[in-house]
Amino acid sequence: MDQLVDDMELSEDGIRLYGPAAFEGMRRAGRLAAEALDMIAPHVVPGAVTRDLDDMIYDFVKARGAVPATIFYRGYSHSSCISVNHVVCHGIPGPKKLQKGDIANIDITVVLDGWHGDTSRMFPVGPVSKRAERLIDITYECLMRGIAVAKPGATVGDIGHAIQTFAEGERCSVVRDFCGHGLGRVFHSEPSIVHAGRPGQGPELRPGMFFTIEPMINLGRHDVKILSDGWTAVTRDRQLSAQFEHSIGITTDGAEVFTTSPQGLHCPPYNR
Secondary structure (H helix, E strand, O other): OOOOOOOOOEEEOOEEEOOHHHHHHHHHHHHHHHHHHHHHHHHOOOOOEHHHHHHHHHHHHHHOOOEEOOOOHHHOOOOOEEEEOOEEEOOOOOOOEOOOOOEEEEEEEEEEOOEEEEEEEEEEOOOOOHHHHHHHHHHHHHHHHHHHOOOOOOEHHHHHHHHHHHHHHOOOEEOOOOOEEEOOOOOOEEEEEOOOOOOOOOOEOOOOOEEEEOOEEEOOOOOEEEOOOOOOEEEOOOOOEEEOEEEEEEOOOOEEEOOOOOOOOOOOOOOO
C-alpha cells in the first residue's frame, strides 16, 4: 500500500508507519505528558523528595484516565525517572532530597487510549551554577537541532550528526549508550535514534514515523556506567549530565512535536 490509512499500522523494513487518526492519538498523549511536567515544575525545589514528586505524577496521570508506562516495565515500579546531576538517565525516585544548585531531569511516559506520550525536561533546583545553566542550554539546543533536520528523505544519521556536531563544538560530549526510539501503540520500537552519527546513514525518515529524540549531553566524557540497581546510569567521571526529550511524528514536509508544554515551560531559560 502506498497510502496511510487512518489509525492503521503499516510495516516497512520493520518500522511502523501511522495515519492521521494516530497523529491525533499521539497529540493527546503527548500533551498529557507535557502537562504532567508542567504540573510538577513548581514542586521541583530545594528539599523536595523525589519519591513525593513521583507520587504526584502518578496521581496526576491517573486522574486524567491514563497510566504511567514505566510502572512494571521490565520490573520498574515508578511513574517517572528522576536523574540528578551526574545521573545520565533512569534515576529511581526515592528518599533523596533535592538540594539547591542541583539539576534534575524528569522523564515521563504516559499511555492514554493506547498511545504513548514520552518526554523529559531539565529542572534547575533553585539558582544553579553557570556551568549547569550552560549545559542545560546546550542540551536543549541539541534537541531542537535534531528536530529541525527530521523530515522525509533525511536519515537517522542526519539527526545524530546535527546533535553531535553542535555538542562537540561546545566542548561537550554525547552519550552513546542510550538513544531515542520509535513509539506509538508500543513503548519502544524501531527506529533507534542515536544522537551521534554521520549524514546519510541509517534508516530514511518517512511520513507516519513516530519516535523520540532525547539527547543526553555531558560536560565531561561520554562514558557512563550502570549502578548495581540495574537502572541508574551515571557519568564515569561524575561530571554533570543533562537531557531533553520530545516525541515527534514525521509529516509530509517536516516533523510535528507532540510534547510541547502548554505553559511554554519546555525550554530554558525558565525557573531561574
